[in-house]
Amino acid sequence: MTLQFARFIPWLPIVAAIFCALCCTKKSWRHYASWICLASVVGSFILSLMAGSIITPGKEAQTVTFFEWIHAGRFQANFHYYFDTLTIVMLYVITGIGSLVIWYAGGYMKGDRGYARFFMAVSLFIFSMTTLVMADNLLLLFLGWEGVGLCSYLLIGYYYDKPSAVAAGKKAFIVNRIGDLCFILGIFLTYREFGTIAYEPLFEALADMEHATGSVAAIPFLFMLGAFGKSAQLPLYVWLPDAMEGPTPVSALIHAATMVTAGVYLIARMMPMFVLSPYALPVVATVGGLTALFAATIALCQYDIKRIFAYSTVSQLGYMFLGLGAASSVGAVFHLFTHAFFKALLFLTAGSVMHAMAGQLDLRKMGGLRHKMPVTCWLMFAGCLALAGVPLFSGFYSKDLILGDAMAAGLNGHNPWMTVLAWMGLFTAFLTAFYTFRLWFRVFWGPDQCVMGDDHHDDGGGHHPHEPHEMPWSMNLPLVFLAVGAVIGGMVCHEWMTTMVLSSSAGEALSHGGTAHHASLFGMDVHSAVMVLSIAAALLGIALAAWFHLIRPSAADRVKQSYAGLCDLLENKYFVDELYDAVVVRPLKLIGSVCFVIDRLVIDGMVSLVGFAPRLLGLTVRPTQSGSLQGYGLSMVVGLAIMLLLVTLMWGY
């Protein structure tokens, strides 16, 4: 069986998007949109599974030709799809998690005015994202890259009558532009240096190189900036927390599970290029490690459920970049995979809570919800355990792999900075466990209290809006699947994932670098030692959260009072938004107003001056245009007489 059928993976969703757009036109058709979208994405998932049965580890990467896209001189960018094991893993994540989230969203968005519009954008997103991972060249990848950015913008601003949502959409778009500009500059540079932007010839050319020199060394840094923008790393992470203005399924699918991992995918895909530069990967690791710690500290003091998870996402993405930087692309992609499950689960359960509380997201205004929403409670518990990295849960395996690889890389290569980053990662694991369970305890345990939100738009099923309620099973069932993935995904998929990633371009690039880990820490194998440490960190974090938020809430208050300044700093997210506002936005606005004045006075003045001269000329000639027919006739006769006179005089008749 050939792979020809795989070309339909992106095209099923885009056909669905067209049909969903048609559904927008009529109110009675609206409810078909979710089924159309779900059917197409499930179809894509099945096609991905079929493709996965062909592209197994050890097989050559295949290119599925589709059509010639851009062909200008020597430049060629075709709509061809590139399949290797990394592509397959990403397709599983996108279409699999996508199907479950869309299934959930079918119930979650019920009764909303823009029901069909939502599913149209989601279908378009699935198209863009699959195109991104299936692209056979960088330009097609960039097409998908911008496509997901667009869909993200559309979905963040989904409640377009809400000013904060509109502002968040704009912020996401603009911040991403910074990264995207660097990315496309990187593509230009790649073409200049290698004469091609298709993967296969590019990898062949890279395989022959020993060290990156000159411009080639700059390309990874440009790609890196693009990835940092899309995957919300320092310093471009600011858009992701605000992106939570979109509907919760969007947060789960786009801003946790799939789109934000595009940067990880990009670096993993371009790993052959990154390993050539001696500085690229350490920079990635540094940024990833710092982001992980930074975002985790912010998450400690937030009160908005979705924002906590958003910072958690930033933090986990930081882990992935740390893994990439430590040359552990297996760990990074593995964490991407498990994170997709448990973070989607967490977001969707948070969405259920929000749904039940009529839009209420403030931790301080809820508590003891486990009686009212038992299923959601235990589903979120599974997700929290996975995120906190409790042994046997999926997050544990992937996070441990990253930290172990980072520690090993630091000790093996006598690179103290990498060791520091690994220790920071371990500390972050402790913080992660703490803020995760802080949230869970405060929402589902503690004294019963619920202050309902004022949001009535998602009033599904005609329930009484003043009483939190359990979700129907049509919405909980997809969560169960996600929870199963979050619980056993790490255990079951560990081996499979390792072989899959190692047989892709990401793994091949590293294999000849030699990553034999034989260092030891505390007299143990590095991986075992890190495992022990991270288990300890996770359990310590959970215990501390339980102490502060379940057993002795007053202790939390005391701590908060004694470190009021620190808490204030964290609650306000280190004032980064304010800093950006002062450093970037205000100067820009100032320049803008200066330009405005110059434009008004100088440019417009010049234009007016240019316009003034003809007007003056016109003023002198205007009286001749009397509008009187006979006046024109008389001038004609006068002209005729003059002409005849001239002719007569000249020829002497």
Added chain:
Amino acid sequence: MTVALYIASVLGAIALYLMMPKRGYTPVRLGMLLGAAVMGGLWLYLAKYLPAMTGLPSAAMGYYYLFSFIAVGAAARVITHTKPVYSAWWFVLVVLASSGLFLTLSAEFMAFAMIIIYGGAILVTYVFVIMLASDPGNAASTTGGAEYDRLPREAGVAVTVGFVLLALLLGVFASHSEGDAVYPQNPQAAAVRDIQVVATALPGRAISVLAEKSTGEIPATAGQIRQLENVERVGLDLFENHPLGLELAGVILLLSLIGAVVIAYRRVEGADV
């Protein structure tokens, strides 16, 4: 001769300007007298140059003076009369006089076509429209028509420029006719050409129709043939040399018919007619 024409132009311009309606007193009669004098003087002066054989019968030349005098005088009244209806009637006189001029040129068909079409069709339409569109408030007025009929615009400039143009034209005519002796062409040549035309246009009946004495050959002398009538010549020329123009003329007439119906049928908002 040229100088005489120029002088006549200047005097004619003065005469016409005198006749033009003015806000105060209009010396119409003075202008008419001056104009008549100028015309008469010009004709007398020109007739002096005429050779004995003009190609026209001397009676025709006499009628030429009469008709052209009428035509020019009537034309002057058309543009100077303050009442539109009178202008129209004076124009009828212009048409009749120019028909007479056509007769002196032995263009009989044109003469009568002119009377029928202009005098019969077009002028009647004009008079009808003048009746239809006249201002009811001014119909009974004895001082003559509406204000826009009583006062011409820019009469001085227009008369000056017009007569400059005229003087130039007359100068050109005069310089070309002086001492010109293209006359006479062979009259027989025209007859032979006629026969050729008919022979190609109407094969089979050419000679018997044309020749007074049917000899079955192309007649050699002018006396032997009956020349074609004016109507026949015009018809032959029209259908032989200008069939496309004839068809186009038909199309134009049809279009103007449709156009007139469309225009007349349109309702004007705010109109009470």
Added chain:
Amino acid sequence: MFEPIHSLALTHYLITGAILFVLGLIGFVTRRNLIIMFLCTEMMFQGVSISLVAFSRYHLNMTGQTFVIFVLTIAAAEAALALGLVVLLFRRKHTLDSEAWSSMSG
């Protein structure tokens, strides 16, 4: 009967035609009554027609007279359309003054 005429005789007719043409022109420019303006254009046609017929005789050629037929055609068409328009304009403003329609002034 049908003979060429002397060029001086031709000049006579041309002079008459020219005078009629110029008088029509002056009338078109000076008269403010729309109907009379069109009447004056007809008079210019008359002048041209006389010249054409005279040339026809001078050259012993029928084309001049044929052209007069076309001139008549155009004159008739023009009269039909122009007078229809004049009636339309009169209905709109209740005046035949050509000065009333000067809305195209600059």
